[in-house]
Amino acid sequence: MRDEFRRALATAEDTLAELADLAAAAVAQATVALLDADKDAAESSLEQNQALRTRLTELENNAYNLLALQAPVASDLRVLVTVVRLGADVERMGSLAAHIAETAKRGSTVPEPLTPIFRQMGEVAQQMAIDAGAALRSRDTADAARLEADDDTVDRLRLELFGQIAGEWPYGAETAADVALVGRYYERFADHAVAIADAVVYLVTGAVAE
Amino acid sequence: MSKGLEVKDLNIYYGSFLAVEGVSMSIEPRSVTAFIGPSGCGKSTVLRTLNRMHEVIPGARVEGKVLLEGEDIYGSSVDPVNVRRTIGMVFQRPNPFPTMSIYDNVIAGLKLQGRQKKSTLDETVERSLQGANLWNEVKDRLKKPGSGLSGGQQQRLCIARAIAVEPDVLLMDEPCSALDPISTLAIEDLIQQLKTEYTIVIVTHNMQQAARVSERTGFFNLSAVGKPGKLVEMDDTQKIFTNPTDKRTEDYITGRFG
Numbered sequence: 175m176r177d178e179f180r181r182a183l184a185t186a187e188d189t190l191a192e193l194a195d196l197a198a199a200a201v202a203q204a205t206v207a208l209l210d211a212d213k214d215a216a217e218s219s220l221e222q223n224q225a226l227r228t229r230l231t232e233l234e235n236n237a238y239n240l241l242a243l244q245a246p247v248a249s250d251l252r253v254l255v256t257v258v259r260l261g262a263d264v265e266r267m268g269s270l271a272a273h274i275a276e277t278a279k280r281g282s283t284v285p286e287p288l289t290p291i292f293r294q295m296g297e298v299a300q301q302m303a304i305d306a307g308a309a310l311r312s313r314d315t316a317d318a319a320r321l322e323a324d325d326d327t328v329d330r331l332r333l334e335l336f337g338q339i340a341g342e343w344p345y346g347a348e349t350a351a352d353v354a355l356v357g358r359y360y361e362r363f364a365d366h367a368v369a370i371a372d373a374v375v376y377l378v379t380g381a382v383a384e
Numbered sequence: 385m386s387k388g389l390e391v392k393d394l395n396i397y398y399g400s401f402l403a404v405e406g407v408s409m410s411i412e413p414r415s416v417t418a419f420i421g422p423s424g425c426g427k428s429t430v431l432r433t434l435n436r437m438h439e440v441i442p443g444a445r446v447e448g449k450v451l452l453e454g455e456d457i458y459g460s461s462v463d464p465v466n467v468r469r470t471i472g473m474v475f476q477r478p479n480p481f482p483t484m485s486i487y488d489n490v491i492a493g494l495k496l497q498g499r500q501k502k503s504t505l506d507e508t509v510e511r512s513l514q515g516a517n518l519w520n521e522v523k524d525r526l527k528k529p530g531s532g533l534s535g536g537q538q539q540r541l542c543i544a545r546a547i548a549v550e551p552d553v554l555l556m557d558e559p560c561s562a563l564d565p566i567s568t569l570a571i572e573d574l575i576q577q578l579k580t581e582y583t584i585v586i587v588t589h590n591m592q593q594a595a596r597v598s599e600r601t602g603f604f605n606l607s608a609v610g611k612p613g614k615l616v617e618m619d620d621t622q623k624i625f626t627n628p629t630d631k632r633t634e635d636y637i638t639g640r641f642g
Contacts, residue, residue: 175639175641176638176639176640177639179639221522229486245592246638247591247595247625247626247637247638248625248626248627248628248629248634248637248638249634249638250638251625252627380626380627
């Protein structure tokens with residue numbers, strides 16, 4: 175029963191997972207742009223972010239309509255609350271990727287010794303967004319724990335960056351600011367991916383993560 | 385006024401047919417308890433055992449206990465008529481006595497208790513109609529027949545009649561199912577006011593109504609046609625509608641079956 179409503183809920187959940195995939199693609203392109211000074215990659219990242227925003231608006235409108243018209247309860251309500259809540263997280267992920275892409279577009283380059291750190295940050299951040307989307311699709315609460323571990327990796331890499339800036343720093347103040355900010359963007363991106371994983375726990379169990 | 389109910393191991397029969405099996409629950413005083421479930425699950429049957437209305441059907445009988453503040457309403461020395469005065473009932477279709485005036489409808493229950501002074505009756509009529517949120521609409525036509533009122537007004541008249549005898553508990557069997565949405569909301573508001581004085585148990589097919597008006601919700605279901613109905617889950621209404629414990633409750637309230 176309520177087949178159409180059920181299909182609409184499933185579509186909303188799928189779309190949210192696809193938005194996480196878009197965020198993953200956006201951050202991957204932004205990392206390429208940053209490390210290879212590749213302006214096309216930067217543009218491509220910004221386009222992914224734009225696509226994410228357009229689809230998010232549509233998704234949120236659908237979610238509000240279902241809330242207003244279908245009086246969802248219990249797990250159905252949790253799906254829609256999650257869609258609306260996580261919409262804000264994937265939007266931030268897209269924006270943070272865009273900030274990285276814009277920094278690259280402006281011509282800021284990463285000093286050679288720091289590229290391995292940023293490369294790894296970019297890889298882990300991309301994988302976290304992919305895993306967050308996968309967790310939404312599988313509804314597997316075990317995936318949440320894996321994202322926490324990846325988040326620790328990103329936090330550690332960011333501390334490493336700070337250590338570099340605070341030590342011998344021959345690259346000037348502007349580069350220092352860019353490096354610190356971009357590091358911060360990756361770190362926040364990872365935090366939002368973790369929020370998605372935590373929401374999967376809520377979706378399945380109704381328990382709110384601490 | 386306003387007493388709690390304790391239901392213990394209730395089995396309800398129509399002749400040899402076990403209609404409802406093993407219901408135990410406690411109903412808090414001065415609160416609204418809603419019974420929900422698909423048709424034929426026994427929720428109205430359970431409601432009618434709470435004031436011994438079930439046994440008026442030939443062959444119908446009850447096993448188990450229903451305690452009103454500790455006293456079994458099925459005790460051998462208990463008069464069922466007295467139980468029904470203490471535990472009032474409002475039905476699905478508004479059923480005012482059609483030839484009686486609004487005034488006489490309200491005091492119909494009181495008259496069964498013998499003669500009363502006119503001033504006492506006047507006071508009761510005003511208090512009950514005020515309590516049922518109907519006074520302002522009918523105070524100038526108390527001598528007109530109750531059947532001249534709208535459906536929603538008639539239902540409030542029936543609620544006034546039920547509370548005129550100052551019961552401890554008010555049972556409502558789908559009180560809004562014959563009413564339009566505005567009258568329904570008026571009755572729901574009234575239920576919120578009445579619960580400060582009465583213990584209310586409501587059977588409703590409208591799950592949103594259960595969600596809106598009740599503090600506790602009991603979900604009844606039967607495993608198959610011909611099997612007895614059972615209380616699947618009873619919990620705080622907020623819990624039932626956000627994260628019920630039993631999968632059958634979840635499936636019912638989200639419309640996966642029922």
